[in-house]
Amino acid sequence: MFGQLVDLVKPEEVLHHVQDAVAEGRKSVVANHNLHGLYLLQKHPEMRAFYEMAELIEVDSTPMIWFSRALGLHSRGFHRCTYLDWRDHFWSVANRKAWRIMAVGGAPGVGEEAARRLGARYPKTEIRTRHGFFDARAGSADNAEVVAEIQAFQPHILFVGMGMPRQELWTLAVFDALPDCVILSVGAAFDYEAGTQNPAPRWMGRAGIEWAYRLVQDPRRLFHRYCIEPWTLAPLAIRDLRAARRRMSGKTAARGADFGAPPTRNFPRGT
Template sequence: MIVSRITLLGVVIDPFSIDHLNQCIATAIKQQKRWIIANHNLHSIYLYHRDQKMRQFYKKAHVIHIDGMPLIYWGRILGYKLKREQRVTYVDWIHPLMAMAAAEGWRVFYLGSKPGVAALAAKRLRQRYPALQITTRDGYFQADDNTAVLAEIANFRPHVLMVGMGMPRQERWILENLEHLSANAILTAGACFDYVAGVIPTPPRWMGRTGLEWLYRLYSEPRRLARRYLLEPWALLPLMAHDLWQMVWRGRNFDTQ
């Protein structure tokens, strides 16, 4: 089956690789567009089916890439020829993205993380990519500060805006402030800079490639992630059953033609 945009567990997904995603950003910048580049994993799908604002956010996204090996495996069960490189997590994407930003002269603004963390991550990235134009603002601000945050972003005139405030806060913030954001590519980046700064340990990449990264993350942050990894997936079972029924139904219709 040739893969373009597909539907898994009731959501649409674009199974793009890192190179493809970088080209999407380049296209948005070249054409002076404003594209939201979002992602889905099991946690976001759980939230999507329970949060109207999340559904509204994803309707506005131009690209929705896969961030979770379980979705790759599930897609394969349903007959899609998905590859490991079509699972893109920011731990793997951040350096190719920053390398391209430095080479192309893109300005990058990162909004998120605790005070000092994003600044440390940006410092490390500048050391590795001296030409990188990047600035940051922590994600711990009150509603009264939102206008000032938007002005700070606007003054920097970023080509790429990365919002890393965790789900669903980052999606809701983008949705509520979209009309004031002029960046060409707006990315939901989760805890990306926490990993770059080293405040959260980076899982071994073999665990990411095999779908076991969640075990490492659960071990590292059990209190925060126990519900996400141990309880939420069970709520997706009806969606899995629906996918399987759709697969069987498509097969029956194909056989009768």
């Protein structure tokens, strides 16, 4: 969709992928696409390399699921998944398997509060956090310090929540230096866990109106994202719809040709 590959997966399938990668000790990136990310790809084409190395790309947008149905794809509402959709399942698994989890991002103090709350509920996990207010440029002392901390901790899971496109570009830049772990770009996940941001009720996500809840919460920051940016994707949407129409017309013509052809039968020799 919109020139990008996505995986139509359910939240439990995301967790299966994460568990398999951890069990195999494999470094794996789990990314996500939403309308904001698609808009940013037009401004930051270097993000494409991040998505190309991802093993799994979630669809973090109910409108994208609706659009995929218009393209004739076999998508359903449960294919929309993001951190808030699988968080409880994730932390239950992490606790049972005693995973080491590190989160990079958020304002100073947010990660610590999130870790305190999560640690009380999931005491078998080991959680370490690092705020996202550091010099993320390649070669900076701050950047080297953060990477060294991750290397020393050797997490099973690395959450990167520094907002788009910073989290994707940072992951891409330091990927080779990171230990073998599952890396997930999660935006404001730990802000939700710390209580500094209120997540929308999950029924709003399923109904495709979570954006409205977030817009009311923070209109100054999110007005452009939700009310302006989607319109820039119109040319890509039109191209996809035309391609889908040609594809469907081709299938209809092929079915018609098959229906009109005389049936063939293979009789045994001698009959």
